[in-house]
Each structure stands twice: as structure tokens, then as C-alpha cells.
Amino acid sequence: MIGKSWGLTPKLTLWLYTAVIRPMISYGAVVWWRRTLLTTTQSKLQSWQRLVCMAITGGMRTTPTTAMEAMLNILPLHLFIQQEAATTAVRLKTHKLLCSTGTPHIKILEDIAKDIPFMEAPNDGIQIKYIFDKKYKIQLEEDSRVASIGRDLSIFTDGSKTKTGSGSGIFSEDLNINISLPIGTYSTVFQAECLGILEAARTIGRRNVKDSHIRILSDSMSVLQALDSNSTTSGIIYECHNTLMQVGENNDITLQWIKGHNNTRGNDKADELARRGSSMTAIGAEPIIPLPSCWLKGQIRQRMKHKHITLWSEIEDCRQAKLALPEIDAKLARILINLDRRQLRLITAALTGHGPYNKHLFNMGITDSPLCRACMGTEETATHVLLYCPGVAAYRAQHLGTLKTLPEIFKKPKKLLKFLEELGWQE
Known part of the structure; x- marks a missing residue:
């Protein structure tokens, strides 16, 4: 159903993942969530989520998963599983179905209570x-x-x-x-x-x-x-x-x-x-x-979003993507997911630097020179093309106007798309 340049729309692909596939993966999370604390498990879960990120964005095979998750505002899978385990534990405790047997998997409530003081307060939820x-x-x-x-x-x-x-x-x-x-x-x-x-x-x-x-x-x-x-x-x-x-x-x-x-x-x-x-x-x-159950669930979701933001700010990789997207922007993610496949593919390449830019293609062994084909003065990277290249200055002034930094440019994806399409540098 999905190829790099054809198939379901990015929005529908994401919906299928969040509504069908991800719930299957996280089934019974309250029992096995502690495995997600292991780096080996996190790596495996990330490799699964990478499949859907690639299907949505149509990015190059070298595109980092962490950057695509931040761009699309998709919670890393190990954090989502912990979120599901926490909300399930709260619901079971509210209905007096969670027994304290000394097993470590129910300690997730203790972890949450450290960050959310009212987690132990009375809950408005009751059995049906x-x-x-x-x-x-x-x-x-x-x-x-x-x-x-x-x-x-x-x-x-x-x-x-x-x-x-x-x-x-x-x-x-x-x-x-x-x-x-x-x-x-x-x-x-x-x-x-x-x-x-x-x-x-x-x-x-x-x-x-x-x-x-x-x-x-x-x-x-x-x-x-x-x-x-x-x-x-x-x-x-x-x-x-x-x-x-x-x-x-x-x-x-x-x-x-x-x-x-x-x-x-x-x-x-x-x-x-x-x-x-x-x-x-x-x-x-x-x-x-x-407290209403929706408030408690909202607090748990906010806690996991904060963890995602912390992970993104502390990661040492994805230098280009972090320059363009210093903070995870939910509003921008909503705009991007409504683009068509070709448009989102162009944005992904420009944001991460993993696209049809000579520096990256040279690193992959596809081209014989990393120099910019427009100015031949320095290496051709996404940052160089978007901000500095004199060879495309006229196009940049026409479509990007006064936007002078990468975060400013990516907050205006429609203008950026016109600029990229004008260049015609597609993979």
C-alpha cells in the first residue's frame, strides 16, 4: 500500500499506525513495560517505529529515526508503552483491581507519583x-x-x-x-x-x-x-x-x-x-x-511529552535537524502530516539534511564531489542552500523573503516548498 512516491497519504498512514498497529504492539503493556527501560528493547522498538516513519515521510534510508519522530511529533515507542502502562495501572487501581503483590511492574505508579503529586488523590472514575x-x-x-x-x-x-x-x-x-x-x-x-x-x-x-x-x-x-x-x-x-x-x-x-x-x-x-x-x-x-480520569490521563501524556522533549534536546546526533527544529512543535507536525507524499519527502530531506544535496550524496558514494552545484564555492548541504548559497539567492529572496534562520524557514513549510520545487533538486 505504501511506496516512497506512491500509496496512502501520510495522514492516513499515521492513522493506521496509531489506531491499529501501535495498540497491537503495546498490548498488555502494564505487565511488561519494565523491559522498555533496557537499551536493547528501546533499539528494537525504535526499529519497528522507523518503518512507519519511513512510510510516512518517504525519507532516504539514511534518515535518522529520532529526527523523523521529532518532526512528526510521534512519541518514541518505548515512551508510548510506558504511557499506556501508566494509564492502565491508574484505571485498574481506581476500580480496585490492581493488587500490590510486590511485583515490580506495578511500581510505575510510584514513579509517576514522584512527578505528579495528585496521582494518589481520589479519582472520579468508577466501574461501569x-x-x-x-x-x-x-x-x-x-x-x-x-x-x-x-x-x-x-x-x-x-x-x-x-x-x-x-x-x-x-x-x-x-x-x-x-x-x-x-x-x-x-x-x-x-x-x-x-x-x-x-x-x-x-x-x-x-x-x-x-x-x-x-x-x-x-x-x-x-x-x-x-x-x-x-x-x-x-x-x-x-x-x-x-x-x-x-x-x-x-x-x-x-x-x-x-x-x-x-x-x-x-x-x-x-x-x-x-x-x-x-x-x-x-x-x-x-x-x-x-479528579476526573481525563485529567490524570492528560497529566501522564504531558509527562511523556516532556520526556520526549528532553530526549530530543539531549541527543548528540541529528545536528542538522536540531538546528532546524530546536524544539518539538506540535503545530508544525500537524501541518506536515497533511502534506502529500512528495511534499513531505522534500521537507524531510531539507530538515534532516538527508536528501539530494551533494555533500550527503558524496558521503554515500553517489556523487564524485561534495561542492555546491550552484556556486561551486563550498560543500552543498541543506543549510548552505537554504541560508547562504549565492547561486540561488534570487530564488531564496523570492520565496523565503526575510526568513533568515532555519527554525523560521521550517515554520513556513509552504514557502519552503515553493523554494525547493523551484530549485528542482529532487532525489
């Missing part, structure tokens, strides 16, 4: 719960008339997250509710929105409201869809469901989606209360509520 009996209704379509229906008691809820913290807001003119609830720094917007609905249900119970038609309005479609589902693995969603079931015993409860920031008085007031809650100091030690 199936929900079929619901004493409340979910309305996922907006109906502007419901707020004015006299027989309904309306409660508006909202959630907010800022740099200072997270908060929930609950407002109701019918029940005289004005609540700003601070929930700490580490909660997500989803949790803040859900806690708003949960606190509204609790308030209904505390005030002993009975025999009423109550409509809880929220602008969080994701929370309402989670409550509408017949299963959940979130503790806060399950608690919200149970509380709604209790108040639904004596009331007709409807949860309805409402468009946010639509100049509805109740919704705007709930938003104001939520933002006030996010600016307040929560009472108690962080985290105030159990």
Missing part, C-alpha cells in the same frame, strides 16, 4: 454502572417557551473554569436560589457543569419541594448527554443521577438544554454566579472533588 430506570426526563432540544410556562419551577445552572479555579452557579427566581459554589483548581468545566445540576437537585431535596413540575436548565450538552446515557463510568454523573432519582420520587423533573449566552436572564445570572464561584477560594484541601 448501567442505568435504565430514570425518574427524570432529558430534553436535548431548546424550547424558548418553557421558561415562561407558569406551572414549571425553573432552575438555571452553569459552570465556569478560569486560571484561578472552577465554580458552579445555580439560580432560580421561583425558588429564590442564588448559589456560587467554588470547587477548586483541578476540576474540569464538565465537572463544574455537572455539579451545578447536582447542587440544584440537592437544593430541591433540602427545601422539601414536592408535587411540583421542575425544569433544570443547563447549557452543557455533554453533561445532559451523559445523564441521558444508559451507562456511566463517572462517579459525579452517577451521584447526580441518584440525587435526581430521589427528588424525582415526589416531583416531575425535566433537564433541558438551553443555548448559552442568549440573553436569557436566568442563564446569564447562573453564568455570573458560576464565574463568581471560580474566583472564590474553595474550602478544604485540593482536590476539592475527585
Whole structure:
């Protein structure tokens, strides 16, 4: 399916690898991840990942794997396996399925806890719960008339997250509710929105409201869809469901989606209360509520990305690639992976120096001289052609303009491609 100049697109090739091949390689990683600490294992894993890097970029056989991984922002395979082992261990521990038997493979949690202090904190994840009996209704379509229906008691809820913290807001003119609830720094917007609905249900119970038609309005479609589902693995969603079931015993409860920031008085007031809650100091030690599983997984991924960045900055090889790409750039990787095969092949050759440049071809024994064919004054390397060669100065000025350093040039891949295509120096 894949050749150097033909076959599947780079984007599709990467997708097949990350969605099909890599999960097969990392299967059961929580058991055998410690083998990835050995250099022999790392070398073997890298040789496997090299196959996909070459298939994506179409690079020359001498192109270094580490440079292609950095260029495409692909986590080295041994780090990915450690990441999968860590997330699996967290999930098993959350579900009380991870036993401390003294075997070394579960020590990955201890290693992570050294870098992520809250890894040992309570987790919002629970074993899957199936929900079929619901004493409340979910309305996922907006109906502007419901707020004015006299027989309904309306409660508006909202959630907010800022740099200072997270908060929930609950407002109701019918029940005289004005609540700003601070929930700490580490909660997500989803949790803040859900806690708003949960606190509204609790308030209904505390005030002993009975025999009423109550409509809880929220602008969080994701929370309402989670409550509408017949299963959940979130503790806060399950608690919200149970509380709604209790108040639904004596009331007709409807949860309805409402468009946010639509100049509805109740919704705007709930938003104001939520933002006030996010600016307040929560009472108690962080985290105030159990951490979401997505936050923990995100922290693990960030830890492995940092390790990848450290490996790239400390490696002594790939001098040309490190000059062009001093830091791993996820945005640039997204742009490159959407190029076609021919374009990405040209970029790879220019970034790594392993391409149709006389110096490299001379080292491989393909040409009889390393001198630049445009100026014949010095060795022809990618850096020389992109920055200094007087023989292509006119092309460089036309296509690259004021870009004077390799990092600046590679952040503008479309301009670089026009310059390379103009030269016509293709392998």
C-alpha cells in the first residue's frame, strides 16, 4: 500500500499506525513495560517505529529515526508503552483491581507519583454502572417557551473554569436560589457543569419541594448527554443521577438544554454566579472533588511529552535537524502530516539534511564531489542552500523573503516548498 512516491497519504498512514498497529504492539503493556527501560528493547522498538516513519515521510534510508519522530511529533515507542502502562495501572487501581503483590511492574505508579503529586488523590472514575430506570426526563432540544410556562419551577445552572479555579452557579427566581459554589483548581468545566445540576437537585431535596413540575436548565450538552446515557463510568454523573432519582420520587423533573449566552436572564445570572464561584477560594484541601480520569490521563501524556522533549534536546546526533527544529512543535507536525507524499519527502530531506544535496550524496558514494552545484564555492548541504548559497539567492529572496534562520524557514513549510520545487533538486 505504501511506496516512497506512491500509496496512502501520510495522514492516513499515521492513522493506521496509531489506531491499529501501535495498540497491537503495546498490548498488555502494564505487565511488561519494565523491559522498555533496557537499551536493547528501546533499539528494537525504535526499529519497528522507523518503518512507519519511513512510510510516512518517504525519507532516504539514511534518515535518522529520532529526527523523523521529532518532526512528526510521534512519541518514541518505548515512551508510548510506558504511557499506556501508566494509564492502565491508574484505571485498574481506581476500580480496585490492581493488587500490590510486590511485583515490580506495578511500581510505575510510584514513579509517576514522584512527578505528579495528585496521582494518589481520589479519582472520579468508577466501574461501569448501567442505568435504565430514570425518574427524570432529558430534553436535548431548546424550547424558548418553557421558561415562561407558569406551572414549571425553573432552575438555571452553569459552570465556569478560569486560571484561578472552577465554580458552579445555580439560580432560580421561583425558588429564590442564588448559589456560587467554588470547587477548586483541578476540576474540569464538565465537572463544574455537572455539579451545578447536582447542587440544584440537592437544593430541591433540602427545601422539601414536592408535587411540583421542575425544569433544570443547563447549557452543557455533554453533561445532559451523559445523564441521558444508559451507562456511566463517572462517579459525579452517577451521584447526580441518584440525587435526581430521589427528588424525582415526589416531583416531575425535566433537564433541558438551553443555548448559552442568549440573553436569557436566568442563564446569564447562573453564568455570573458560576464565574463568581471560580474566583472564590474553595474550602478544604485540593482536590476539592475527585479528579476526573481525563485529567490524570492528560497529566501522564504531558509527562511523556516532556520526556520526549528532553530526549530530543539531549541527543548528540541529528545536528542538522536540531538546528532546524530546536524544539518539538506540535503545530508544525500537524501541518506536515497533511502534506502529500512528495511534499513531505522534500521537507524531510531539507530538515534532516538527508536528501539530494551533494555533500550527503558524496558521503554515500553517489556523487564524485561534495561542492555546491550552484556556486561551486563550498560543500552543498541543506543549510548552505537554504541560508547562504549565492547561486540561488534570487530564488531564496523570492520565496523565503526575510526568513533568515532555519527554525523560521521550517515554520513556513509552504514557502519552503515553493523554494525547493523551484530549485528542482529532487532525489
